[in-house]
Amino acid sequence: MTDPKFETLAVHAGAAPDPTTGARVTPIYQTASYVFDDADHAAELFNLQAFGNIYSRLTNPTNAVLEERVATLEGGATALAVASGHAAQMIAFHTLMEPGDEFLASTRLYGGSITQFSQSFKKFNWNAIFVDPADPNNFKEALTPKCKAIFIESLANPGGVVTDIAAIAEIAHEAGIPLIVDNTLASPYLCRPIEWGADIVLHSATKFLGGHGNSVGGIIVDSGKFDWSASDKFPTLSEPNPSYHGMKFHETFGELAFGIACRALGLRDLGPALSPFNAFMIITGIETLALRMKAHCENALKVADFLQNHEKVSWVSYAGLKDDAYHSLAQKYTGGAGGAVMTFGIKGGYDAGIKMVENVNLFSHLANIGDTRSLIIHPASTTHRQLNEEQQIAAGAGPDVIRLSIGIENADDIIADLDQALMQS
Amino acid sequence: MDHSSYTDEYLTNILEEVKTIAVVGASDNPSRPSNFVMRYMKRKGYRILPVNPGKAGQEFLGETFYASLSDIDVPVDMVDCFRNSEAVASIVPEAVAINAKVLWMQLGVFNETAAETAESAGLKVVMNRCPKIEFGRLSGEIAYMGGRSKIISSKRNKLLGKR
Ligand SMILES: Cc1ncc(COP(=O)(O)O)c(C=O)c1O
Numbered sequence: 001m002t003d004p005k006f007e008t009l010a011v012h013a014g015a016a017p018d019p020t021t022g023a024r025v026t027p028i029y030q031t032a033s034y035v036f037d038d039a040d041h042a043a044e045l046f047n048l049q050a051f052g053n054i055y056s057r058l059t060n061p062t063n064a065v066l067e068e069r070v071a072t073l074e075g076g077a078t079a080l081a082v083a084s085g086h087a088a089q090m091i092a093f094h095t096l097m098e099p100g101d102e103f104l105a106s107t108r109l110y111g112g113s114i115t116q117f118s119q120s121f122k123k124f125n126w127n128a129i130f131v132d133p134a135d136p137n138n139f140k141e142a143l144t145p146k147c148k149a150i151f152i153e154s155l156a157n158p159g160g161v162v163t164d165i166a167a168i169a170e171i172a173h174e175a176g177i178p179l180i181v182d183n184t185l186a187s188p189y190l191c192r193p194i195e196w197g198a199d200i201v202l203h204s205a206t207k208f209l210g211g212h213g214n215s216v217g218g219i220i221v222d223s224g225k226f227d228w229s230a231s232d233k234f235p236t237l238s239e240p241n242p243s244y245h246g247m248k249f250h251e252t253f254g255e256l257a258f259g260i261a262c263r264a265l266g267l268r269d270l271g272p273a274l275s276p277f278n279a280f281m282i283i284t285g286i287e288t289l290a291l292r293m294k295a296h297c298e299n300a301l302k303v304a305d306f307l308q309n310h311e312k313v314s315w316v317s318y319a320g321l322k323d324d325a326y327h328s329l330a331q332k333y334t335g336g337a338g339g340a341v342m343t344f345g346i347k348g349g350y351d352a353g354i355k356m357v358e359n360v361n362l363f364s365h366l367a368n369i370g371d372t373r374s375l376i377i378h379p380a381s382t383t384h385r386q387l388n389e390e391q392q393i394a395a396g397a398g399p400d401v402i403r404l405s406i407g408i409e410n411a412d413d414i415i416a417d418l419d420q421a422l423m424q425s
Numbered sequence: 426m427d428h429s430s431y432t433d434e435y436l437t438n439i440l441e442e443v444k445t446i447a448v449v450g451a452s453d454n455p456s457r458p459s460n461f462v463m464r465y466m467k468r469k470g471y472r473i474l475p476v477n478p479g480k481a482g483q484e485f486l487g488e489t490f491y492a493s494l495s496d497i498d499v500p501v502d503m504v505d506c507f508r509n510s511e512a513v514a515s516i517v518p519e520a521v522a523i524n525a526k527v528l529w530m531q532l533g534v535f536n537e538t539a540a541e542t543a544e545s546a547g548l549k550v551v552m553n554r555c556p557k558i559e560f561g562r563l564s565g566e567i568a569y570m571g572g573r574s575k576i577i578s579s580k581r582n583k584l585l586g587k588r
Binding site for chain 2 (some may be wrong): 001004008009012013014016017018019022024040041044047048049050051052053059061064065067068071072077078079080240244245246247248251252254256259260263
């Protein structure tokens with residue numbers, strides 16, 4: 001088939017019928033381990049000389065379908081599925097960073113990522129420098145010789161912000177380092193960062209890829225385009241590896257090098273493997289990604305319109321709105337769509353925000369996004385509560401902020417629930 | 426022919442027709458890429474004939490290192506070049522002389538002139554590719570390691586015959 005389109009790839013990529021049984025839907029390979037043909041075969045697998053399965057911490061045929069599916073939708077060369085979005089971040093950085101290294105991270109990130117970078121990564125002596133992405137030049141100014149990557153979100157959580165991927169990719173490449181884009185909120189249906197110069201794309205597959213709020217998972221996609229051997233910045237990829245008899249990943253695996261190193265070093269040693277059952281749930285979710293994203297965006301735009309005109313609402317941040325400050329960037333990167341997630345300011349601040357989340361009936365008050373169900377949260381008292389007020393405001397999660405993840409229910413019902421909850425708050 | 430890309434059919438035909446592969450620039454060091462490729466292709470059923478003058482006569486993977494292509498005393502279907510791009514020019518006349526059917530240049534190895542010479546002598550040519558990666562891709566096996574088979578099909582995956 002020549003050039004199948006997105007919707008076709010979302011259903012088929014990676015998932016030809018099972019060669020042995022003919023099963024049409026991807027089977028769940030619920031096995032911890034796999035037999036070797038003989039002792040030489042075992043040695044070749046352990047040495048990465050053969051492609052094959054050893055143990056489900058490293059590879060699993062169900063997970064392999066998810067990996068190829070997402071690599072294809074993102075236009076990457078390889079993918080690695082892991083236990084969560086946070087595991088994806090940890091493993092991607094494990095492949096890039098040495099103790100003492102630094103990286104630049106946008107201030108407009110999911111609060112948990114800011115905490116992971118600023119607290120837990122410190123224990124590995126990986127040091128994040130936070131940069132306001134509103135002006136891409138801020139990244140250029142913040143670069144240091146020890147910087148090994150720039151990390152941004154395409155559509156940023158908690159909402160409304162679109163990051164200028166192409167401009168920041170250029171700054172990263174001038175500095176000889178890769179751009180990592182967390183594409184969780186946009187999903188590859190709305191934005192494919194690799195087309196704009198990103199080198200590595202990460203997902204919390206828990207969100208729109210899986211799409212039904214039923215499985216935690218993460219994925220790392222590599223474009224295969226970055227030249228890891230052009231400098232001495234990335235010894236894990238360019239230098240002989242002692243745990244593989246001095247093999248050099250980039251020389252041996254070419255465009256597959258980053259993906260294989262993430263698996264054969266990071267996942268092997270740190271261990272956050274994805275269960276094949278969760279991989280199956282996420283694969284099934286991806287089959288309807290295009291339908292769901294369309295419905296999420298249509299509903300969210302109606303909700304944003306409604307909120308903009310509501311007496312209890314002081315502001316709405318949603319890049320899908322034509323008069324939004326980020327709409328022109330959205331036109332460039334997401335075809336003008338704003339995704340499912342938005343924030344708004346509730347009149348009455350912190351206390352009104354808490355009342356609002358307690359007064360909803362259709363919306364679920366919980367810490368997640370990217371579900372078929374509409375979700376609501378007050379970030380300052382939950383996801384972003386580890387941050388101080390200054391960091392909260394910098395992350396777009398100040399005391400009056402409410403975050404919504406609009407589901408695929410009927411828009412009238414969604415709006416009616418918000419209206420009654422606002423009027424009581 | 427244009428060597429910037431190859432159809433799956435072109436590469437599949439090569440990998441299905443070929444039975445013996447002479448590997449020029451073969452290394453017995455287990456961490457070198459040529460070593461990875463030889464072990465993998467041998468397990469897939471190909472006979473691997475390592476060529477390296479510095480190692481001539483030594484045993485490797487059940488075969489003996491040859492000093493040159495012309496020393497090989499069995500029919501060679503494919504010559505796989507683990508040498509720099511310039512060195513391929515001197516490999517072509519030998520590959521033609523031993524009636525090889527395919528000249529394959531590894532990832533990072535390009536030589537348009539050598540390719541033209543080989544093609545005009547009737548050889549099929551592949552450059553800047555790895556037979557291990559292509560076999561893994563076309564058989565779907567590469568997906569186990571996160572690579573892309575790029576197969577979209579409602580038919581059972583026809584693993585290449587050699588397993
Ligand atoms: C944008 C973004 N990135 C990363 C994560 C972390 O993913 P996970 O919860 O799957 O570890 C989240 C989770 O909320 C997120 O929203």
